[in-house]
Amino acid sequence: MDYHNLSLLLVALLSVTIFTTIQQSESVVIKVENLPERCxxxxxxxxxxxxxxxxxxxxxxxxVGWLKTVEQYYYGLKNDIQRAGVQYILDTVIEELIRNKQRRFIYVEIAFFWKWWQEQDEDQRMIVRELVRTGQLEFINGGWSMPDEAATHYNSLIDQSTWGLRQLNDTFGKCGHPKVTWQIDPFGHSREMANLYAQMGYDALFFARQDYQDRENRMTNRKLEHVWQGSDDLGTAGDIFTGMMFSGYGPIEFNWDITNGPEDAVVDNPESEEYNVPDKIRRFVEKAKYFAQYYATNHFMFPMGTDFQYGDAHTWFKNLDKLIKAVNNAGKGVRAFYSTPSCYARALYETNRTWTTKTDDFFPYASDEHAYWTGYFTSRPALKRMERMGNNLLQACKQLDILAGNDGRFEMNITRLREAMGVMQHHDAVTGTEKQHVAFNYAKMLDSAMQQCRHVISESYRKLFPTQTKEQHEFCPYLNISSCPSTEMGESRTIHLYNPLGHRLVNRTIRVPVKDGYYYQVRDQNDHSIPAVLISIPEFVRKIPGRKSVATKELVFRVPIIESLGIRRFHMIATKEKQQDSAVEIQGEKFVGHKGQRFQLKDGLIIEFDSNGKIATMIRNNQSISISNEFRLFHGADIGRHSGAYIFRPSEQKTFPVTEKMEATLYVDQKFGIVQEVHQQFDSFVGQIIRLDKQGDYVEFDFVVGPIPVDDLIGKEIITRYNTNLANDETFFTDSNGRQMLRRRWNYRPSWKYEIEEPVSGNYYPVNSRIAIRDDRKSLQMTIMTDRSQGGSLSPEQINGSVDLMVHRRLLHDDYFGVDEPLNEPGVDGHGLVIRGRHLLLLDTLEKAAEKHRPLAQEMFMEPIISFTSSMEKNQPIYKGLTKDLPGNVHLLTLEQWHSKRYLLRLEHFYQRFEDPSLSKPATVSLRHLFQSFEITAVEELTLGANQPISALKNRLQYRYIRPLNEQQSSIITDPIIEGENFDIHLEPMQIRTFLIDIKRN
Known part of the structure; x- marks a missing residue:
């Protein structure tokens, strides 16, 4: 035979052999071995x-979005912005885990995992199930995203965790139950988040960002790990073991990522001239012994991976295999192994150490003396408001879906909004720390999902009232800028109001934009006339860029009652001729030369304005306090560290007035007392309406800010100030994710001796729903309620008696923390973003303060859903979802379809202990006959995340620590206690209870 041909034949046979081996190898890769469960x-x-x-x-x-959109990150698009493709990460990690049973990997963001899972065939899914079942692939945290902890509300935090945990539970069973949570990238950490995670059943919480002074103090004292007492109200049930990584969440020197891994490969062949194992061992052991100085035990974690790494997992794992083998064979007193955060938590538990504790939170976070991450509390205020409205709509959508008995017909519609809201909780979404094109994409995604839920609401109305018209409801998402095409065409409309609260709303004021040149009447569903007035929409609202509206006036009327989970309808009748009960038009009166004005509100509250139309005095319980309100600004720092999407750093530690001139107009409805308001037009980019409802016991501040001028080429941050003569001893209170109220003190940290370099930004805290100051001598509290998350503090010029809330920011420099562009939102017309916002100011006695601000916060967060139809049927029935109101201290947190014929119900006690003499007491609710349209027939209690029975809380790792004897030990019931045939359940202050229920339709 010709040797040349023989060689070709051998090469061909060898190629076939190699190909067959590869094919066989690949067949091994997809083989399911049915290994025993060890998760x-x-x-x-x-x-x-x-x-x-x-x-x-x-x-x-x-x-889940940051420099690129969610889709761009998943599919690996726009790699000129950032080289990252999540689908390739998951593909290659799965392949590498199969090669070596010792390897482990953790995954967190279920929004991405679920998208990947949906694209896999059944063979690949079987492989993944086995990797999860054997503990090689472990889910940590398990939420839809890794949420921010400052700008997020507890309702949305619970929802996003619940939805991610449900996908894992349905897919992997108990092996899909994460044992610890992993909050490595959020920019500060809230006490309420720790409390919620404890109630979800997590054994531990780990994170990587903490204040540089706090970190140094804890390193010195070996207190990087401790037990965080998450609640003063729930005792041990709110406590969670917490660990801090002092060098961040990325690799410690050893980084073998294919895209940006600077580390040379491990060459373990002694015959190679590049043999480098001794050097790798030396460096690793040195690093390990250095770390060991700062931890309380002989255990610590090295996070091996960071942002979007493992796109080619083979490089990572091959080198890690070699490193582990080399270190363990070296006998240097250091042992390395593949592990997970849960295994690490278990190892610390097994040391049987008594741990120190912490009761405050981790805000504000500073990465150096001039970098306080407090700007993002306010960044992108319009997107923050849109997120808040998204949750309002989602809860109403889920409730009405159940009340109407849709039986899963619209599950996909609702899930669109569930998942969009889950994405919005991500720490680069609602925070406003994403690139502008990503912010636009978030808004587009959320708007599309909200439309899906509006369709569900419309269909639910048709199901609830089958004898009524079948037309689709119209919604007005631009009511925030007094625009609504449905109501401003001079045509009659039926206004539908749905109250998503478990308590009736009383004397709720409704505002509807209308076209001039018509007369309007409002009649209730029984055709009785309802008093109404017309008032001009201020010019500064009418000129908001992008407002395409012919409405120049608002029709204002008061709804006496909207029942709990109730629907009320009103007819707005437009005519060309004036009728006897047509709305009265209120004429404005200039404050020029005015002597001032006094307004009497509910419960004896008196408000006085000065002759210029500025608020001047508030009187409560015969005690008078001076009060002023003004808009001021900070100039961004122009040298060194700049203010940006993350950072707040003013050039000077003081504010400057936005304007000196203001023109005020007074509108008073003398006939019905519906409207009492002052319109303040400033000679700048700010306008404000101050409203004083006779049936209310608060003052409403409705403001328009923007576009912020940037002619200084640096940028500005705008605050609104509430200045009083209250003596608050340099102390104030802010909410934690809308729940607990936490004490703050100027220039003070409870955990260490604080050294301050940035007195203003270093004293800013997240305000998710309210901020308050108290005067113990006067026994008065002033509380400011917000309609979205924003930063707040005491005023640097007057630490006692004054509160600042940052409402808008526009900056022309990047702060160099990764987003790589300035926070310069273009707005609709490209000239800068204009925002409209709302604050409510309460002044009450210390004894009554919580009684007022707690329910008001719920009312602001869960506003009535307004929709419109053209049909005008009379004598329509009143709908009430509950048989009776919930107790005054209980909130209906969740009502939604869970699985076929099963439903999820959450009730919460929303007062803290000792806040109120009556409302802080425990509450009891009977579940069986709670709802009008159905009866609850069976109840199973679950953990807060709804993925395990409540008894699972008994299995949490019980770390040793010392809790003061006089503190509440536990008020969470780990054995389900649901009493009697009426399913009576008891709620302690701040307790949330989650139930899976079966129902029978009435």
Whole structure:
């Protein structure tokens, strides 16, 4: 035979052999081995009590939008912005885990995982199920995204965790229950978030960002790990073990990522001239012993991975395999192994150490003396408001879906908004720390999902009232800028109001934009006349860019009652001829030369304005306090560290007036007392309406700000100030994610001796729903309620008696923390964003303060859903979803379809202990006959995340720590206690209880 041909034949046979081997190898890759289940702590690696044990955690941190959109990140598009493709990460990680049973990997962001899972065939899904079942692939946190903890509300935080945990539970069963949570990238950490995670059943919480002074103090004292007492009200049930990584969440020197890994490969062939194992061992052991100085035990984690790494997982794992083998064979007193945060938490538990505790939170976060991450509390205020409106709509949508008995017909519609809201909780979404094109994409995604839920609401109305018209409801998402095409065409409309609260709304004021040149009447569903007035829409509202509206006036009327989960309808009748009960038009009166004005509100509250139309005095319980309100600004720093999307750093530690001139117009409805308001037009980019409802006991501040001028080429941050003569001893209170109220003190941190370099930004805190100051001598509290998250503090010029809230920011420099563009939102016309916002100011006695601000916060967060139809049927029935109102201290947090014929119900006690003499007491609710349209027939209690029975809380790791004897030990019931045939359940202050219920339709 010709040797040349023989060689070709051998090459061909060898190629076939290699190809067959590859094919066989690939067939091994997809083979399911039916290995025994080991997803509990039994699968954790063995550790040596005499060695330094280094837990190597292979992970990727995948932002659900940041520099690129969610879709761009997932599919690996726009790599000129950032090289990242999540689908390739998951593809290659799965392949590499199959190669070596010792390897482990954790994954967090279920929004991405679920998208990937939906694209896999059944063979691949079987492989993944086995990897999860054997503990090689472990889900940590398990929420739809890794949420921010400052700008997020507890309702949305619970929802996004619940939805991610449900997908894992439905897909992987108990092996899909994350044991710990992993908040490595959020920019500060809230006490309420720790409390919620404890109630979800997590054993531990780990994070990587903490104040640089706090970190140094804890390193010195070996207190990087401790038990965080998340609640003063729930005792041990709100406590969670917490660990802080002092060097961030990325690799410690050793980084083998294919895209940006600077580390040379491990060359373990002694025959190679590039053999480098001794150097790798030396460096690793040195690093391990250095770390060991700062931890309380002989365990610590090395996070091996960071943002969007493991796109080619083979490079990572091959080198980690070699490194682990080399270090463990070296006998240097250091042991390395693949681990997970849960195995690390278990190892610390097994040391049986008594841990220190912490009761405050981790705000504000500073990464250096001039970098306080407090700007993002306010960044992108329009998107923050849109997110808040999204949750309002989602809760109403889920409720009406159940009340109407849609039986899953619209589950996909609702899920669109569930998932969009889950994405919005991400720490680069609602925070406003994303690129502008990503912010636009978030808004587009959320708007589309909100439309889906509006369709569900419309269909639910048709189901609830089958004898009524079948037309679709119209919604007005631009009512925030007094625009609504449905009501401003001079045509009659039926106004539908749905109250998503478990309490009736009383004397609620409704405002509808209308076209001039018509007369309007308002009649209730029984055709009785309702008093109404017309009032001019201020010019500064009419000129908001992008407002395409012919409405120049608002029709204003008061709704006496909207029942709990109730629907009320009113007819707005437009005519060309004036009728006897047509709305009265209120004429404005200039404040020029005015002697001032006094307004009497509910419960004896008196408000006085000065002769210029500015608020001047408030009188409560015969005690008079001076009060002023003004808009001021900070100039951004022009050298060194700049203010940006994340950072707030003013050039000077003081504010400057936005304007000196103002023209005020007074509108008073003398006939009905519906309207009492002052319109303030400033000679700048600010306008404000101050409203004083006779049936209310607060003052409403409705403001328009923007576009912020940037002729200084630096930028500005705008605050509104509420200045009083209250003596608050340099102390104030802010909410934690809309729930607990936390005490703050100027230039003070409870955990360490605080050294301040930035007195203004270093004293800013997140205000999700309210901020308050108290005067103990006067026994008065002033509380400011917000309609979205924003930063707040005491005023630097007057620390006692004054509160600042930052409402808008526009900056022309990047702060160099990764977003790589300035926070310069273009707005609709490209000239800068204009926002409209609302604050409510309460002044009450200390004893009555919580009684007022707690329910008012719920009313602001869960506003009535307004829709319109053209049909005008009379004598329409009143709908009430509950048989009776919930107790005054209980809130209906969740009502939604969960699985076929099963539903999820959450009730919460929303007062803290000792806040109110009556409302802080425990509450009891009977579940069986709670709803009008159905009866609850069976109840099963679950953990807060709704993925495990409540009894699972008994299995949490019980770390040793010392809690003061006089503190509440536990008020969470780990054994389901639901009493009697009426299913009576008890709620302690601040307790949330979650139930899976069966129902029978009435």
């Amino acid at each position: 509990d702590y039994s699968q954790c690696p063995k550790w040596d009590p005499n060695d330094i044990n280094v837990h190597l955690v292979a992970h990727t941190h995948d932002d």
